[in-house]
Amino acid sequence: MANEVKEITSRDVNFAKWYTDVVKKADLVDYSSVKGSMIIRPYGYAIWENMQKILDEKFKETGHENVQMPMFIPESLLNVEKEHVEGFAPEVAWVTHGGSEKLEERMCVRPTSEVLFCEHFEKIINSYRDLPKLYNQWCTIVRWEKTTRPFLRSREILWQEGHTMHATSEEAKEETLRMLKVYEDFQRNVLALPVIVGKKTDKEKFAGAEASYTLEAMMYDGVALQNGTSHYFGNHFAEAFGIKFLNKDNKFEAPYQTSWGVTTRMIGSIIMTHGDDNGLVLPPNIAPFKTIIIPIGKDDSVKDKAMEIMNNLKNNNITTKIDLTEKSPGFKFAEAEVKGYPVRIEVGPRDLANGVVTLARRDTFEKIQVKVEDVVSEVEKLLVDIQNNLYDRALKRRESMTYEALNYEEFTEIANTKPGFIKVNWCGDVACENKIKDDFGIKSRCLIEDEAVTGKCVVCGKDAKHRVYFGRQY
Numbered sequence: 001m002a003n004e005v006k007e008i009t010s011r012d013v014n015f016a017k018w019y020t021d022v023v024k025k026a027d028l029v030d031y032s033s034v035k036g037s038m039i040i041r042p043y044g045y046a047i048w049e050n051m052q053k054i055l056d057e058k059f060k061e062t063g064h065e066n067v068q069m070p071m072f073i074p075e076s077l078l079n080v081e082k083e084h085v086e087g088f089a090p091e092v093a094w095v096t097h098g099g100s101e102k103l104e105e106r107m108c109v110r111p112t113s114e115v116l117f118c119e120h121f122e123k124i125i126n127s128y129r130d131l132p133k134l135y136n137q138w139c140t141i142v143r144w145e146k147t148t149r150p151f152l153r154s155r156e157i158l159w160q161e162g163h164t165m166h167a168t169s170e171e172a173k174e175e176t177l178r179m180l181k182v183y184e185d186f187q188r189n190v191l192a193l194p195v196i197v198g199k200k201t202d203k204e205k206f207a208g209a210e211a212s213y214t215l216e217a218m219m220y221d222g223v224a225l226q227n228g229t230s231h232y233f234g235n236h237f238a239e240a241f242g243i244k245f246l247n248k249d250n251k252f253e254a255p256y257q258t259s260w261g262v263t264t265r266m267i268g269s270i271i272m273t274h275g276d277d278n279g280l281v282l283p284p285n286i287a288p289f290k291t292i293i294i295p296i297g298k299d300d301s302v303k304d305k306a307m308e309i310m311n312n313l314k315n316n317n318i319t320t321k322i323d324l325t326e327k328s329p330g331f332k333f334a335e336a337e338v339k340g341y342p343v344r345i346e347v348g349p350r351d352l353a354n355g356v357v358t359l360a361r362r363d364t365f366e367k368i369q370v371k372v373e374d375v376v377s378e379v380e381k382l383l384v385d386i387q388n389n390l391y392d393r394a395l396k397r398r399e400s401m402t403y404e405a406l407n408y409e410e411f412t413e414i415a416n417t418k419p420g421f422i423k424v425n426w427c428g429d430v431a432c433e434n435k436i437k438d439d440f441g442i443k444s445r446c447l448i449e450d451e452a453v454t455g456k457c458v459v460c461g462k463d464a465k466h467r468v469y470f471g472r473q474y
Contacts, residue, residue, distance in 0.1 A: 019149070022275050038150045048264055055186060067135045080240050112161065119241065125165060125245050127246045128167050132165060132166045141156075150268070151265055163258070166256045167245070167247065167256075176231065191285075194217075194398055196215070205231075213231070227262065228261065279338035279340060282340040284383040291313060291318060295324065296347065309372070312375065320345075323336075357375060363389050403420060404422070407456075422442075426466045442470050442471060444469070445469040445470060
C-alpha cells in the first residue's frame with residue numbers, strides 16, 4: 001500500500017488522473033464491461049448509504065413519504081410536456097424490444113420521473129383536501145452521457161428525486177426553497193462543503209421549470225460541480241397532464257409542482273474538495289468509519305487493549321474498525337490514509353506501558369498521545385475539529401479562487417489565466433451569457449441575490465440587472 005500511495009498522481013500535476021487514482025486506490029469503485037457505468041464497491045456504497053440515511057431522515061421530518069415509480073416511460077407519456085422532453089432527448093436510452101418481439105411503442109429508461117409522477121398525481125388528486133402531496137423516490141436513472149467519470153457523470157446514476165404538488169403557487173415556492181435549504185444544511189454541516197446557493201439563469205434552468213435553484217461547490221482545481229438542484233414548475237406539468245383539483249371555492253384549478261434532487265455526484269465532490277496526494281479525506285460526519293485502530297506488534301495484550309478501545313468507541317456511537325491483518329504497520333498506516341479514515345488510533349506495546357495511545361488525524365497528519373482512558377473524549381473532540389477544519393479549509397480556498405471582473409478585458413484575463421469563479425454584472429440578455437460561453441467555455445453558475453446590483457454589464461456595457469457567478473463546470 002505504501003507503494004500504491006506513491007502511485008497516486010499529484011493533484012497539481014494532473015488533477016483528472018489524481019481523481020481516478022484516488023477512487024480506485026481507496027476502493028470506492030471498479031469498472032465493468034458495461035461501458036459508461038461503474039461498480040460502486042462496498043466502501044463507496046457505505047458513503048452513499050450514510051448520505052441516504054441522513055437525508056431520508058430530513059425528508060421524513062419535513063413530511064415527505066417515499067414511493068417507487070416504474071423504470072420505463074412510454075414515449076407518448078414522455079412527449080406530453082414538449083419543453084421537458086426536448087431538454088432530455090439527447091441523453092435518453094430507448095427500449096425497443098421485449099424479448100424477441102418489437103414493442104408497439106418504444107419506452108425510455110427514465111432519465112427523471114416528472115411525467116411518471118404527473119400521471120399518478122392525475123389519478124389521486126381530486127380535492128384541496130388531497131394536497132399537498134409530498135413524495136420522494138430513491139432510485140436509478142439512465143442518461144446516455146458521451147463522456148463519463150466515476151460519481152461525476154455516468155450513464156446509470158443513483159439518486160434521489162422529490163416530487164410535490166401544492167394548492168397554491170406560494171406554497172410550492174416555499175417548498176422549493178425549503179428543500180434547497182435542507183440540501184444546503186446537509187452539504188455544509190455533513191459534507192463540509194461551502195456551497196454557493198442561488199437561482200439559475202433562464203438559459204440554465206431545468207427543462208420545463210419556471211425557476212431552478214442550484215448548490216454549486218468548488219473543487220480543489222477551481223472547477224464547479226453542481227451538487228444538487230431544486231425546481232419550481234408552476235402548474236405547467238399539471239395543465240399538460242390534466243391534473244385538476246376542486247379548491248375551497250368549489251372551483252377546479254391546476255395544482256403547483258416542485259421537484260428536487262441530489263445524486264452520488266456528492267461523493268465526487270467530497271473527493272475533489274477534501275482529498276490530497278495521499279488519497280481520500282472524509283469529513284467525520286459522513287465517514288462510514290470515523291476511526292481505525294491499528295495494533296502494533298503481535299502481543300496479545302496489545303490486541304486485547306485495541307479491542308477494548310474499539311468497544312468503548314462503538315458504545316459511544318463512534319463507528320470504528322480494527323486492522324488485525326498481518327500487514328506491516330507502515331502498510332496499514334498508508335492504507336488508512338488512502339481510505340481517508342478521519343482518525344487513526346495506533347496501539348503499541350511501548351505506548352501502552354506508559355498508559356497512552358497515539359491518535360493521528362487525517363486532515364493535518366498531526367499526531368498526539370492521549371491516556372487510554374481518555375481515548376473516547378479526545379476522539380470526540382478531534383472529530384469535531386476535523387469536520388470544522390475541512391469546511392474552513394475548503395471555504396478559504398474557494399474565496400482565494402473567486403474573482404471579480406468589471407469589464408470584458410478583465411474577464412478575459414481572469415478566464416484565461418486563473419481557475420475559479422468569476423463574479424460579474426450582467427444585463428440579463430442571454431446573448432451576453434452566450435458570448436461568455438462561446439468565447440471561454442464558461443457557463444453561468446447562479447445569480448448572486450445578496451449583493452446590490454450597480455454598474456454595467458461586463459459584456460455589453462449596458463446597465464446591469466443582475467450579479468452572477470460564472471465558472472467552468474464538471
